[in-house]
Amino acid sequence: MGILSQHALNRALIERQMLRERADLGAFATIERLVGIQAQEPKSPYIGLWTRLQNFQPQELEDLLVSRHVVRILLMRGTIHLVSAQDALTLRPHMQLRLDRELQSGPFAKRLEGLDLDEVAEAGRKILDEAPQGTADAGKLLQPRWPDREHTVLGNALRNKLALVQLPPRGLWHRSGRAICTTLETWLDQEQHAMPRERLVLRYLKAFGPATVMDAQQWSGLTKLAEVFEALRPQLVTFRNEAGKELFDLPDAPRPDPETPLPVRLLPEFDNILLAHADRRRVIADDRLGVVVGGKPTVLVDGYVVATWTISKDKTITVDYIDELPRSRKKAVAEECDRLQDWLRT
Incomplete structure (x- = not known):
């Protein structure tokens, strides 16, 4: 059982997340390979795919959403993800217990x-299912039956208790809109069926490993x-990290040399690699996690978060450096x- 340094873990994650070299792969295959893409911000999946793929164009993802090959749905960690239709059907059942607990202990519990x-x-x-609409709107229609409850409270219960898909135009590149929902089963005309937990873990390791048990649970x-x-x-x-914790991995998964050179990459808000481990130091220092929580797009230099970026209405990007970098890196x-x-x- 060897020891993997933070740099080794960084290079493995960057490689598996297709951030070392842009892949010649389609958007659908990439979404499945990554077990979905964080999508709280409707346009962030487009940036996430651009930074990972050769020749990606927004129309490709728009077509997948409209044709129902991919969907926007509440999944891992109770956040909106963009996933393939089949992954939505097989992952969503695993999330119900957590979403139920959230209703019992979250801000709406009392x-x-x-x-x-x-x-x-x-x-x-x-x-x-009869008329797709926002959950708060549905809550208003439920109020005559539960008149002592606020419509937003009833709507939040629906958000957690039902597998709800956010319908296009929500999430389209050229035009978005409010989150109008219907159930996953109605949208896809299929029933949910949970994938085996073993399959879920193997897919996680393929996209994010090597990892500890706590990483997979996070x-x-x-x-x-x-x-x-x-x-x-x-x-x-199995391996150990520098703290001695056991890491699991697939035997044939890539684990590049820790000194592998890496290009600059711009990540969207809440990118997968920033949220997929209990110990996130393989890509971002603990004292910088606030930029992730705050939903700021980030810049990777040599595989690590060193800056955030913003974009103006005229599509001009401004970088705010956390670290002072050499002139060559800033270039x-x-x-x-x-x-x-x-x-x-364009």
Whole structure:
């Protein structure tokens, strides 16, 4: 059992996240390979795909959304993800327990006390399947039945209890809009069917490994994955990180040389690699996690977050450096910003 340094873990993550070299791959295959893309901000998946793929154009993703090959849905960690239709159907059942716990302990918990949430969900399902709309709007239609409850509280219950898809034009590049929802089953005309937890862990490792059990639980929001890793142990290889914690990985997964040179990359808000581990130091220092929580797009130099970036209405990118960098590195950042600006303006 060897030891993997932070640099080794960084290079493995960058390679698997297609951030060392832009891949000659389609958007759909990339979304499946990454087990989805964070999508709280409707346009961030487009930037995430641009930074990973050769010749990516927004129309490709728009077509996938409109044709229902990919969907926007609440998944890992109770956040909106863009995933393939089949992944939505097979991942969403795993998230229900966490989403139920959120209703019991979150900001709406006291205002939900005494409600039969399953009854609320079933009534909401009928409304949203008959006429897709915002969850708060559906909450207003539920109020005559539960007049002592605020419509926003009822709508939040629907958000967690039902597998809701945000319908286009929400998430389109050229025009977006409010989050209008219907149920996943109605949108895809299929029932949910949970993928085996072993399959979920293997896919996580392929996209984000090597990783600890706690890393996988942080990414997924699930608990009790240690028993899954133990069942998979004969199929996996193990390492230790510099703190001595056990890391699991797929035997044939790439683990590049820690000194592998890396290009500058611009990441969108809440990019996958910033949220998928309990110990995020493989890509961002602990004292910089605030930029992720704050939803700021970030800049990777040599594989690590060193700056944030913003874009103006005229598509001009401004970089705010956290670290002081040599002139040559700043030049490389400026060149990547120019490439993104050119793409955004086409």
